[in-house]
Amino acid sequence: MFYKFILIILISCILFAQEEKENITNYKIIVLEKNIDS
Secondary structure, rough: OOHHHHHHHHHHHHHHHHHHHHHHHHHHHHHHHHHOOO
């Protein structure tokens, strides 16, 4: 039971980290586009 709990936490952390990475790259692209426009 405790092992399953740790596994769930690990998986959710990995998924969260991947989402954060995508958000950061999207943000960088937006900033780059704004810099090119101005």
